[in-house]
Amino acid sequence: MSLTIGLDVGGTKVAAGVVDDRGRIVEKLRRSTPAADPEHTAQVIGTVVTELCHRHPVEAVGLGAAGFVNESRTAVMFAPNLAWRDEPLKKRVEDLVGLPVVVENDANAIAWAEVRFGAARGHDYVVLLAVGTGIGGGIVLGGSLYRGRWGMGGEPGHYRVVPDGRLCGCGNRGCLEQYASGSALVAEAREFARRRPEGAIRLLQLGGGNPDGIGGPQVTQAALEGDPGALRCFQIVGGWLGQGMADLAAILDPGCFVIGGGVSEAGELLLAPARVAFEKALTGRGHRSFADVRVAELGSDAGLVGAADLARLR
């Protein structure tokens, strides 16, 4: 049995797992990391990997990181929502742990995990959209993870959907992730509660009486209870997500979209309006097939499972 370690490296935490070749997690650890300090993050990764290696015969390490990773999979070049710039993560971690290390974009790792072991098993042309704080993307084409010429492909959160639109963490305006992400969902709900508090009684109650107390879980809970204001927020954000899928289908024509990330835990609350918008906006509809639209199956472990599998296949 071949074991590798996969890590999901975010801005404030690291999740690490020892994973077998069927995608099963043998052991898992989590550690906090200081945001905006990539060197310290590498040290935390080193400590966690060393600890896991004491208990398991591990052959390689895969790091899924929330940033644009170069084509040699050695460095995070740019992270729209983190302080990392041209960060040589592979070398830093290899020096600490003495094992082969592969760096991968976190959403690429999630996409790979869902194709290998999750919602997109059996599909060869898959687009994963990880709907969380931002929108991560991962693309599998012809059964292989797609990276592009310089490793920067698969970032559909950062194509423009609105000219002169909302400011994005990447520095541009109007990026998809400003309209179809969890942040957009929360912003819609808070704005609604501020402007029409009489229609947002349940949302405000769940938010402790304060619009700024409303977060993703509160919007989801209110929507699950049938609250019209919360359902409207999912309609809006799901509508943008569906438009995004139609745009991507014009370019990539995938057989399957997988919607992952924290917001996908809302399931059909998000997927139903997304599917409606997708089928309404797809160019050439009526003369082509609609891609499957599925919710991710591997939850918050997908990133580390995918990173571990990519390290195995390095």
Added chain:
Amino acid sequence: MSLTIGLDVGGTKVAAGVVDDRGRIVEKLRRSTPAADPEHTAQVIGTVVTELCHRHPVEAVGLGAAGFVNESRTAVMFAPNLAWRDEPLKKRVEDLVGLPVVVENDANAIAWAEVRFGAARGHDYVVLLAVGTGIGGGIVLGGSLYRGRWGMGGEPGHYRVVPDGRLCGCGNRGCLEQYASGSALVAEAREFARRRPEGAIRLLQLGGGNPDGIGGPQVTQAALEGDPGALRCFQIVGGWLGQGMADLAAILDPGCFVIGGGVSEAGELLLAPARVAFEKALTGRGHRSFADVRVAELGSDAGLVGAADLARLR
């Protein structure tokens, strides 16, 4: 020497060429076809191919058609700008000529020709944008023509760049091709001449005194002469084209964009503003490479050369 026939099948004409395995055209014919009559178009194709076969030992036929072609490359399922719907072009033509026939999207054929024999030689990750009446797209990834799960990929002319934007021939609103095509260029120039005739003296002169007399060649000529109004039209349309390239780079990260189609004959008039807009809009710029932006080299023969080569490699 291996010879195949490639055809560029448009709404009103068919261009056919006998092409060798180095992309050289041995003989070429053109015929008019009635628009909106796919059956008659197939007959014209049959006649032209039969005529060429009398003079050359041809092994296969490739058809490049302005529409969405299915994954088995047998039929045009949908053509935004033509009457074709679920048109079984391969069978119609095979029955007439008795040779293997491959049907391909016309811009896919152009992309393939430019990668094999033209501006993108040596590149493995290429996006071609054929800027004519509409915007055709062709994508080469890892050295292979990319088609998607059902053959409908590579249609970046039909992702949405403006919510509730201009009506498109595909039935949607706000598609890229309504902003970055030759039609958009002409519409800008005519609108300008109508609203500010005092700034459009040269454009109106070239158009015979009438805004509706202004076409693409007139805008290009005026711009080449330095006319500010015509140059502004290229700035606007080139700006949209550059934004489109930035959007596509977020998703595909190609190493090279090739700009083809009739409007690309304006060369740097179109490419210079497109390049500026692309480099300004690319997400993660400063931490990644810019793709080459090149003008197509094979001109109006690219479609038939590419279709012939794809028939050879069938």
